[in-house]
Amino acid sequence: MSTIIEAPRTPRERSSKGRVNWEKWGWIYMRASGVLLIILIFGHLFVNLVLGQGIKAIDFAFVAGKYATPFWQIWDVVMLWLAMIHGSNGMRTIVNDYASNPVVRRILLIALFVAAVVLIVLGTLVVFTFDPCSTLIPADQALSFCPVS
Protein backbone atom coordinates (compact mmCIF):
# COMPACT_ATOMS: atom_id res chain seq x y z
CA MET A 1 0.00 0.00 0.00
CA SER A 2 1.42 3.32 -0.93
CA THR A 3 0.89 6.41 1.15
CA ILE A 4 0.24 9.67 -0.59
CA ILE A 5 1.85 12.61 1.16
CA GLU A 6 0.03 15.76 0.24
CA ALA A 7 1.84 18.98 -0.54
CA PRO A 8 2.35 21.18 2.50
CA ARG A 9 -0.44 23.66 3.18
CA THR A 10 -2.98 21.59 1.28
CA PRO A 11 -6.32 22.46 2.88
CA ARG A 12 -7.73 19.69 5.04
CA GLU A 13 -10.42 17.79 3.24
CA ARG A 14 -13.64 18.01 5.18
CA SER A 15 -14.95 14.48 5.39
CA SER A 16 -18.54 15.12 6.29
CA LYS A 17 -19.91 18.61 6.10
CA GLY A 18 -22.03 19.82 8.96
CA ARG A 19 -20.49 17.45 11.52
CA VAL A 20 -19.29 18.86 14.81
CA ASN A 21 -15.52 19.32 14.82
CA TRP A 22 -14.84 18.01 18.35
CA GLU A 23 -11.09 18.55 18.18
CA LYS A 24 -11.65 22.21 17.40
CA TRP A 25 -14.08 22.63 20.30
CA GLY A 26 -11.68 20.78 22.58
CA TRP A 27 -8.95 23.21 21.54
CA ILE A 28 -11.24 26.18 22.25
CA TYR A 29 -12.35 24.63 25.55
CA MET A 30 -8.76 24.32 26.80
CA ARG A 31 -8.21 28.06 26.30
CA ALA A 32 -11.58 29.27 27.59
CA SER A 33 -11.57 27.00 30.66
CA GLY A 34 -7.89 27.80 31.25
CA VAL A 35 -8.62 31.52 31.66
CA LEU A 36 -11.54 30.85 34.02
CA LEU A 37 -9.48 28.31 36.00
CA ILE A 38 -6.74 30.89 36.59
CA ILE A 39 -9.30 33.09 38.36
CA LEU A 40 -11.00 30.19 40.20
CA ILE A 41 -7.83 28.35 41.30
CA PHE A 42 -5.83 31.44 42.26
CA GLY A 43 -8.86 32.63 44.28
CA HIS A 44 -9.16 29.16 45.88
CA LEU A 45 -5.45 29.10 46.75
CA PHE A 46 -5.51 32.65 48.13
CA VAL A 47 -8.50 32.08 50.41
CA ASN A 48 -7.42 28.62 51.61
CA LEU A 49 -3.61 28.83 51.76
CA VAL A 50 -2.57 32.49 51.93
CA LEU A 51 -5.15 34.26 54.11
CA GLY A 52 -4.94 33.86 57.89
CA GLN A 53 -3.23 30.73 59.15
CA GLY A 54 -3.36 29.12 55.70
CA ILE A 55 -3.36 25.33 55.66
CA LYS A 56 -3.18 25.15 59.47
CA ALA A 57 -6.70 26.60 59.66
CA ILE A 58 -8.29 24.09 57.27
CA ASP A 59 -10.48 21.57 59.04
CA PHE A 60 -14.08 20.33 58.91
CA ALA A 61 -15.42 23.56 60.45
CA PHE A 62 -13.54 25.69 57.89
CA VAL A 63 -15.06 23.79 54.95
CA ALA A 64 -18.48 23.66 56.61
CA GLY A 65 -18.33 27.44 56.94
CA LYS A 66 -17.49 27.84 53.25
CA TYR A 67 -20.22 25.45 52.09
CA ALA A 68 -22.80 27.27 54.23
CA THR A 69 -22.85 29.86 51.42
CA PRO A 70 -23.99 29.13 47.85
CA PHE A 71 -21.11 31.34 46.65
CA TRP A 72 -18.40 28.85 47.60
CA GLN A 73 -20.55 25.84 46.68
CA ILE A 74 -20.93 27.15 43.14
CA TRP A 75 -17.29 28.35 42.99
CA ASP A 76 -16.03 24.87 43.91
CA VAL A 77 -18.43 22.94 41.67
CA VAL A 78 -17.66 25.13 38.62
CA MET A 79 -13.95 24.76 39.40
CA LEU A 80 -14.38 20.97 39.71
CA TRP A 81 -16.14 20.59 36.35
CA LEU A 82 -13.82 22.92 34.46
CA ALA A 83 -10.65 21.47 35.99
CA MET A 84 -11.59 17.78 35.64
CA ILE A 85 -12.53 18.20 31.98
CA HIS A 86 -9.48 20.42 31.28
CA GLY A 87 -7.14 17.96 33.00
CA SER A 88 -8.72 14.89 31.42
CA ASN A 89 -8.57 16.41 27.95
CA GLY A 90 -4.92 17.33 28.50
CA MET A 91 -4.17 13.77 29.61
CA ARG A 92 -6.02 12.51 26.52
CA THR A 93 -3.68 14.57 24.35
CA ILE A 94 -0.67 13.07 26.12
CA VAL A 95 -2.03 9.52 25.82
CA ASN A 96 -2.66 10.07 22.11
CA ASP A 97 0.94 11.29 21.75
CA TYR A 98 2.71 8.48 23.56
CA ALA A 99 0.50 5.36 23.61
CA SER A 100 1.39 3.76 20.29
CA ASN A 101 -0.28 0.44 21.05
CA PRO A 102 -3.98 0.86 20.12
CA VAL A 103 -5.20 -1.47 22.89
CA VAL A 104 -3.17 0.30 25.58
CA ARG A 105 -4.32 3.64 24.21
CA ARG A 106 -7.95 2.62 24.33
CA ILE A 107 -7.67 1.33 27.90
CA LEU A 108 -5.99 4.54 29.05
CA LEU A 109 -8.61 6.75 27.35
CA ILE A 110 -11.44 4.74 28.93
CA ALA A 111 -9.73 5.02 32.34
CA LEU A 112 -9.43 8.80 31.94
CA PHE A 113 -13.09 9.07 30.98
CA VAL A 114 -14.30 6.88 33.85
CA ALA A 115 -12.14 8.76 36.38
CA ALA A 116 -13.49 12.10 35.14
CA VAL A 117 -17.14 11.03 35.30
CA VAL A 118 -16.81 9.39 38.73
CA LEU A 119 -14.98 12.33 40.32
CA ILE A 120 -17.24 14.99 38.77
CA VAL A 121 -20.37 13.18 39.99
CA LEU A 122 -18.85 12.45 43.41
CA GLY A 123 -17.57 15.99 43.95
CA THR A 124 -20.83 17.61 42.81
CA LEU A 125 -22.90 15.37 45.08
CA VAL A 126 -20.57 16.02 48.04
CA VAL A 127 -20.87 19.80 47.69
CA PHE A 128 -24.64 19.93 47.18
CA THR A 129 -25.67 17.23 49.66
CA PHE A 130 -23.26 18.37 52.38
CA ASP A 131 -24.98 18.93 55.74
CA PRO A 132 -22.68 20.15 58.54
CA CYS A 133 -25.18 18.89 61.13
CA SER A 134 -25.94 15.54 59.47
CA THR A 135 -27.45 13.00 61.85
CA LEU A 136 -24.87 10.53 60.54
CA ILE A 137 -22.11 12.50 62.28
CA PRO A 138 -21.16 10.95 65.66
CA ALA A 139 -22.25 13.19 68.56
CA ASP A 140 -18.68 13.63 69.86
CA GLN A 141 -17.59 15.05 66.46
CA ALA A 142 -20.55 17.39 65.93
CA LEU A 143 -19.97 21.13 65.56
CA SER A 144 -20.99 23.30 68.52
CA PHE A 145 -23.79 25.10 66.65
CA CYS A 146 -25.54 21.89 65.63
CA PRO A 147 -28.68 20.98 67.59
CA VAL A 148 -28.09 18.16 70.07
CA SER A 149 -30.12 15.17 69.03
Add this chain to the structure above:
Amino acid sequence: MAIEEASTLTTARSSSKRPAGTLYRGNTGMWSWVLHRITGVAIYFFLLVHVLDTAMIRVSPGAYDAVMSTYKNPIMGLGETALVIAIMFHAFNGLRIILIDFWSKGAKYQRLMFWIVIALWVIGTAGFAPIHLANVFSEGH
Protein backbone atom coordinates in the same frame (compact mmCIF):
# COMPACT_ATOMS: atom_id res chain seq x y z
CA MET B 1 28.01 37.03 8.02
CA ALA B 2 29.08 33.57 7.02
CA ILE B 3 26.43 31.30 5.66
CA GLU B 4 26.03 28.51 8.14
CA GLU B 5 24.77 25.13 7.20
CA ALA B 6 21.53 25.42 9.06
CA SER B 7 19.83 22.32 7.72
CA THR B 8 18.42 19.97 10.30
CA LEU B 9 20.16 17.17 8.39
CA THR B 10 23.67 18.44 9.00
CA THR B 11 23.77 18.68 12.76
CA ALA B 12 25.58 15.38 13.29
CA ARG B 13 29.05 16.88 12.88
CA SER B 14 28.72 19.21 15.82
CA SER B 15 30.48 17.96 18.93
CA SER B 16 27.81 19.67 21.02
CA LYS B 17 24.95 17.48 22.10
CA ARG B 18 22.59 20.38 21.59
CA PRO B 19 21.12 20.26 18.10
CA ALA B 20 22.02 23.32 16.09
CA GLY B 21 20.13 24.89 13.26
CA THR B 22 16.63 24.16 14.42
CA LEU B 23 14.19 26.80 15.53
CA TYR B 24 12.47 24.60 18.06
CA ARG B 25 14.62 21.84 19.56
CA GLY B 26 16.50 22.79 22.69
CA ASN B 27 15.08 26.30 22.71
CA THR B 28 12.59 28.13 24.90
CA GLY B 29 9.66 26.93 22.78
CA MET B 30 10.52 23.29 23.46
CA TRP B 31 11.22 23.77 27.17
CA SER B 32 7.98 25.69 27.76
CA TRP B 33 6.14 22.76 26.12
CA VAL B 34 8.01 20.20 28.25
CA LEU B 35 7.30 22.14 31.46
CA HIS B 36 3.65 22.63 30.49
CA ARG B 37 3.22 18.85 30.08
CA ILE B 38 5.06 17.88 33.26
CA THR B 39 3.22 20.44 35.40
CA GLY B 40 -0.09 19.51 33.76
CA VAL B 41 0.29 15.80 34.56
CA ALA B 42 1.33 16.57 38.16
CA ILE B 43 -1.65 18.89 38.69
CA TYR B 44 -4.02 16.29 37.16
CA PHE B 45 -2.99 13.57 39.61
CA PHE B 46 -3.22 15.96 42.54
CA LEU B 47 -6.72 16.93 41.39
CA LEU B 48 -7.83 13.28 41.51
CA VAL B 49 -6.58 12.95 45.09
CA HIS B 50 -7.91 16.38 46.13
CA VAL B 51 -11.51 15.58 45.06
CA LEU B 52 -11.33 12.37 47.11
CA ASP B 53 -9.86 14.01 50.23
CA THR B 54 -12.46 16.81 50.11
CA ALA B 55 -15.19 14.15 49.75
CA MET B 56 -14.31 13.10 53.31
CA ILE B 57 -16.38 16.07 54.58
CA ARG B 58 -19.40 14.00 53.54
CA VAL B 59 -18.20 11.08 55.70
CA SER B 60 -17.51 12.67 59.08
CA PRO B 61 -15.62 15.57 60.68
CA GLY B 62 -13.11 13.05 62.06
CA ALA B 63 -12.45 11.53 58.63
CA TYR B 64 -11.90 14.96 57.05
CA ASP B 65 -9.70 16.26 59.85
CA ALA B 66 -7.63 13.05 59.70
CA VAL B 67 -6.94 13.41 55.98
CA MET B 68 -6.25 17.13 56.39
CA SER B 69 -3.72 16.41 59.13
CA THR B 70 -1.60 14.58 56.54
CA TYR B 71 -1.55 17.79 54.46
CA LYS B 72 -0.17 19.67 57.49
CA ASN B 73 2.86 17.37 57.66
CA PRO B 74 6.06 19.30 56.74
CA ILE B 75 6.97 16.91 53.91
CA MET B 76 3.50 17.32 52.42
CA GLY B 77 3.92 21.07 52.94
CA LEU B 78 6.95 21.01 50.66
CA GLY B 79 4.88 19.04 48.13
CA GLU B 80 2.07 21.62 48.31
CA THR B 81 4.63 24.38 47.69
CA ALA B 82 5.88 22.49 44.62
CA LEU B 83 2.27 21.97 43.48
CA VAL B 84 1.42 25.68 43.69
CA ILE B 85 4.67 26.52 41.87
CA ALA B 86 3.66 24.03 39.15
CA ILE B 87 0.17 25.57 38.94
CA MET B 88 1.68 29.05 38.55
CA PHE B 89 3.90 27.97 35.64
CA HIS B 90 0.99 26.16 33.95
CA ALA B 91 -1.25 29.23 34.41
CA PHE B 92 1.23 31.84 33.14
CA ASN B 93 2.46 29.69 30.26
CA GLY B 94 -1.16 28.90 29.39
CA LEU B 95 -1.77 32.63 28.95
CA ARG B 96 1.35 32.77 26.77
CA ILE B 97 -0.06 29.96 24.59
CA ILE B 98 -3.38 31.83 24.26
CA LEU B 99 -1.53 35.01 23.24
CA ILE B 100 0.51 33.08 20.66
CA ASP B 101 -2.74 31.69 19.23
CA PHE B 102 -4.94 34.80 19.26
CA TRP B 103 -2.69 37.88 19.36
CA SER B 104 -1.44 38.90 15.90
CA LYS B 105 2.08 39.51 17.28
CA GLY B 106 1.99 36.52 19.65
CA ALA B 107 4.28 34.27 17.62
CA LYS B 108 6.76 37.12 17.12
CA TYR B 109 7.05 37.74 20.84
CA GLN B 110 6.75 34.14 22.07
CA ARG B 111 10.37 34.03 23.25
CA LEU B 112 10.06 37.34 25.12
CA MET B 113 6.78 36.12 26.60
CA PHE B 114 8.52 32.95 27.77
CA TRP B 115 10.92 35.04 29.84
CA ILE B 116 8.02 37.14 31.15
CA VAL B 117 6.39 33.84 32.22
CA ILE B 118 9.60 32.85 34.01
CA ALA B 119 9.77 36.29 35.71
CA LEU B 120 6.13 36.10 36.87
CA TRP B 121 6.79 32.55 38.03
CA VAL B 122 9.75 33.63 40.16
CA ILE B 123 7.79 36.58 41.60
CA GLY B 124 4.77 34.38 42.35
CA THR B 125 6.95 31.75 44.01
CA ALA B 126 8.71 34.42 46.08
CA GLY B 127 5.29 35.68 47.18
CA PHE B 128 3.70 32.33 47.98
CA ALA B 129 6.42 29.99 49.24
CA PRO B 130 7.49 31.99 52.36
CA ILE B 131 3.86 32.41 53.50
CA HIS B 132 2.98 28.75 53.01
CA LEU B 133 6.22 27.38 54.46
CA ALA B 134 5.82 29.66 57.50
CA ASN B 135 2.33 28.24 58.04
CA VAL B 136 3.50 24.65 57.55
CA PHE B 137 6.51 24.94 59.86
CA SER B 138 4.83 27.09 62.52
CA GLU B 139 4.25 25.50 65.91
CA GLY B 140 0.82 24.49 67.06
CA HIS B 141 -2.35 23.75 65.20
